Every structure is written in C-alpha cells, then in structure tokens.
Amino acid sequence: MKKTFLIISLTLLLLSLTVATFAASFGKGITLKEVTPISTIFENPDSYLGHKIQVEGLVVDVCAKRGCWLYIAGDKPFQKLRFKVTDGVMVFPMTARGKKAKVEGVLQKFVLTKEEVIARKRHHAEETGESFDPATITSGETFYQLRGTGAVVEGL
Numbered sequence: 001m002k003k004t005f006l007i008i009s010l011t012l013l014l015l016s017l018t019v020a021t022f023a024a025s026f027g028k029g030i031t032l033k034e035v036t037p038i039s040t041i042f043e044n045p046d047s048y049l050g051h052k053i054q055v056e057g058l059v060v061d062v063c064a065k066r067g068c069w070l071y072i073a074g075d076k077p078f079q080k081l082r083f084k085v086t087d088g089v090m091v092f093p094m095t096a097r098g099k100k101a102k103v104e105g106v107l108q109k110f111v112l113t114k115e116e117v118i119a120r121k122r123h124h125a126e127e128t129g130e131s132f133d134p135a136t137i138t139s140g141e142t143f144y145q146l147r148g149t150g151a152v153v154e155g156l
Helices: 002-018 038-043 114-128
Strands: 023-027 052-062 069-073 080-084 100-112 141-154
Touching: 038 052, 038 080, 052 080, 052 141, 069 100, 100 114
Parallel strands: 080 141
Antiparallel strands: 023 141, 052 069, 052 100, 069 080, 100 141
16 A cells, blocks of 8 residues: 555656646846846836846737737736847747746836827737727827846746
8 A cells, every 4th residue: 555655656746747837948048036026116117227137927918920029917916017129039929928937138218209109009009910099199108128138938
C-alpha cells in the first residue's frame, strides 16, 4: 500500500511539473528585480519618466496588425498601461491576450493635440477593426507608455 501511494505521489508530482506554465521571452527579457504596480506609477507618473521600470499584469489588448504593442491591465480597476516596441523588434502574438505578462521599459510621456488624438484613435480603430467617430474627441490628451526593452508572457 505504501509503495502504491509513493508511486502515485511521484507520478502526480512529475505530471504537475510537466504541465507547468510555459513562458515566452521577448527582447532582452526581464532584467529588473522589482515590479512597480501600475497604480503607483499613475499616482505620480512624472517621477518615473525616463526610468526603466517593470510592471506585471494581464494582457488586455495586443496590436493585431504588427504585434508591436500590448496593453497591460493595472492592479486597480480601469487602469492599463501601453507597452510599445519598435515594429519588428518584438512581435507579440494575438494569443498573448488574456495571459499574464511581466514587461519592462522606459516610461515616456506624450502630450497630444486634439488633431493628434483623432489621428491616433483613427489608427487604433483601423488596427482593431473598431468603429471610430472623430466627433467624440473634444480636446487633446496626455498619456504614458513604456518604451519596451523586454517582456515575458506566460502560457505561450
């Protein structure tokens, strides 16, 4: 009986190791030790400008056209941070959506005019196949993104 229990236990252990989550590494991978919560960044984003930081969260959107950006969900509701890479340097598959990721890069700030927001939203709508009404844009906006250096996406 003890021998059977031992064999079953070892089999289950080996099976759990075999089914372990695989992760795909992109770019330079992950080099930093510390994860900064997205909510912490949004509390005072200008203090992180130009600094290399690492965030983690659920991938909620992926560039369908070139795989050149991801949106990572924040640790608080309705927060997300864009992770952008140079086209072709890293290519994220659409299957990354819904997976947990750790990404790192340098935080950037963009201050856009109303016209630039319209152009950006139109481009995004074309990439995602969503509809877009330029009349919904009434002013410019400021947004932050990570200029990506590396990423690890689990389950790919």
